[in-house]
Amino acid sequence: MALQEIKHVADDQRMERCIDSCSEASQACEWCADECIGMGEEMATCIRLCRDVADLTSMNARFMSRNSGYSVDLSELVIDAAEECADECEQHDHEHCQVCADKLRTCADACRDMVSA
Numbered sequence: 001m002a003l004q005e006i007k008h009v010a011d012d013q014r015m016e017r018c019i020d021s022c023s024e025a026s027q028a029c030e031w032c033a034d035e036c037i038g039m040g041e042e043m044a045t046c047i048r049l050c051r052d053v054a055d056l057t058s059m060n061a062r063f064m065s066r067n068s069g070y071s072v073d074l075s076e077l078v079i080d081a082a083e084e085c086a087d088e089c090e091q092h093d094h095e096h097c098q099v100c101a102d103k104l105r106t107c108a109d110a111c112r113d114m115v116s117a
Helices: 013-036 041-065 071-089 095-116
Strands: none
Touching: 013 041, 013 071, 013 095, 041 071, 041 095, 071 095
16 A cells, blocks of 8 residues: 555545555566466566566556656556556466456556546
8 A cells, every 4th residue: 555644645546546556566467477487488478578567567656656757657658568468468367367467457547547637
């Protein structure tokens, strides 16, 4: 949960939800990528996308926490990357891929909501 002591976050429920969703998506992507290692070459795209999105979502949460002027631009990139990664994860029947896809969809929706505010 985003820190309530950060005034600009506590005053903006959309930003708080986006930070929380980005953090969860980052964790899910790290888990998914780790689980996919060793499962064969067919998982290479999933691993690569999950690693990229884990970094982007983590960075986005940090940018929003410090009230960066770049957080809206980064959120738009996160939306695109999260949706692409979710599309990839959904192609695989593994539990970790399905959980990751779900967290990525939630993250994209939360970022989209925050950007539209």
